Amino acid sequence: MENSGIYVGLDIGTTSIKVVIAEFMKGQLNIIGYGSSHSAGLSRGVIVDIDQVVATIKETIKQAEQKANIEIENVTVGVPANMLQIQRCKGMIAVGGQDGNSAEITDEDVHEVTRAALVQNLPPERDVIDIVPDEFFVDDIDNIKDPRGMMGVRLEMQGVMYTGPKTILHNIRKCVQRAGLKIQDIVVAPIALSEYALSDAEQDFGAVLIDLGGGQTTAAVVHDHKVKYTYVDQEGGDYVTRDISIVLNTSFENAETLKRNYGYALAEMASSEDSIPVEVVGQQEDEMVTEEYLSEIIEARMRQIFEKIKQSLGSINAFQLPGGVVLTGGMAALQGVTELAQEIFEVPVKIFYPQEMNLRSPQFSQVIGLIEDTTRQNEINMVVKSTLNNIDTVVKQEPVQASSMKVVKKTNMKNVKTKPRKAAKPVEKQAKQDKSAEKKHHSISGLKDWFGSFFD
Incomplete structure (x- = not known):
């Protein structure tokens, strides 16, 4: 399903905040405005200073509005993979009511079965970001993508639920609202990026997507069009720049320039003869260093980042997926990064570059992916996710304050229509989950159970 209209993506990154305004018509995404500002806060x-982030968002929004010559009201914002948890969920309801007769399945039935699936043992500090259906069951018929319009007595949904810390979600909402904007959609950032940066075959058969950001590095394992696992390394491009600054005794700004203009991720690709002038703190004259020496500093940090990713993802055999590794994010533009990644991961590696005019740099992949995710949502997924607008997650534990998750409906989405009918009664309660499920989620054995045999 393609939803024509104007869409705005807001990427709140550690090193920069980006805004992209796009017009989506006839299956084409046309960028009409964008802005990018250095992050603060x-x-x-993770947001640690709301006032600073709000000021930067306003500045970036103003840049994009001036280029597009329109005023922005609604934005799609991404939630980082920090402390993201992924778990299966399922719900079941009776469709025909108390009389046991079959009835036609409507949007309201989809809402009801989604509410049933949201009954989970969530800790009070976590909130649901998104819920994505894998398949529906109508009576004994399985593998149904959209059950609406079908006749049945029993409706079941199986899917995947993505949850994150309430603090992170609250701070994102607070910053967007204080910047004078409304949230059109909240999206799990790795999901949006994978749908944009990976081909249909890569999403289907499986691939590893690595976002080389400035503040952190995020790796996502994608299979069967789902993000199955994420890993976040708190080291990114800024760590590389800081290493250069410390070793060469130069300012952070000079170190960033050296990295971008002369650096290689693999030192053997750099010249051992060509020298670069470096402004050294406390000295009047520049010092000369070779490209090779500069690149050795860069390679040491990049190798460390990739090795940690290899250890985490290798333990679940993620590198056996046919799609190999796809790199994107600002540091993906560094020369030699593909060669270094191939050496460490020992699988095919490629870099994804956006093809949109004026934004053909991997640093814009995430923010464009946010827009792509919103524009290409199919109708049944929109109906399922819209349930989060009307019901807070049911928590099966001691009474706590209800979840504060409120996702503003997409402006292009059709209103969900319901008709008077008898309330559907659940025909099967969700099995009570073991109290150790939360801990198991982080263990390797738990991950292998999660994945089943698709890595084998």
Whole structure:
């Protein structure tokens, strides 16, 4: 399903905040405005100073509005993978009411079965970001993508639920609202990026997507068009720049320039003869260093980042997926990064570059992906997710304050219509989950159970 209209993506990153305004018509995404500002008030992907972030968002929005010559009201914002948890969920309801007769399945039935699936043992500090249906069951018929319009007595949904810390979600909402904007959609950033940066075959058969950001590095394992696992390394491009600054005794700004203009991720690709002037703190004259020496500093940090990713993802055999590794994010533009990644991961590696005019740099992949995710949502997924607008997550534990998750409906989405009918009664309660499920989620054995045999 393609939803024509104007869409705005807001990427609140550690090193920069980006805004892209796009017009989506006839299946084409046309960028009509964008802005990018240096971030302040974020640390390791998380908002730590709301006032600073709000000021930067306003500045970036103003840049994009001036280029597009329109006023922005609604934005799609991404939630980072920090402390993201992924778990299966399922719900079941009776469709025909108390009489046991079959009835036609409507939007309201989809809402009801989604509410049933949201009954989970969530800790009070976590909130649901998104819920994505895998398949529906109508009576004994399985593998149904959209059950609406079908006749049945029993409706079941199985899917995937993505949850995150309430603090992170609250701070994102607070910053967007204080910047004078409304949230059109909240999206799990790795999901949006994978749908944009990976081909249909890569999403289907499986691939590893690595976002080399400035503040942190995020790796996502994608299979069967789902993000199955994420890993966040709190080291990113800024760490590389800081290493250069410390070793060469130069300012952070000079170190960033050296990295971008002369650096290689693989030192053997750099020249051992060509020298670069470096402004050294406390000295009047520049010092000369070779490209090779500069690149050795860069390679040491990049190798460390990739090795940690290899250890985490290798333990679940993620590198056996046919799609190999796809790199994107600002540091993906560094020369030699593909070669270094191939050496460490020992699988095919490629870089994804956006093809949109004026934004053909991997640093814009995430923010464009946010827009792509919103514009290409199919109708049944929109109906399922819209349930989060009307019901807070049911928590099966001691009474706590209800979830504060409120996602503003997409402006292009059709209103969900319901008709008077008898309330559907659940025909099967969700099995009570073991109290250790939360801990198991982080263990390797738990991950292998999660994935089943698709890595084998």
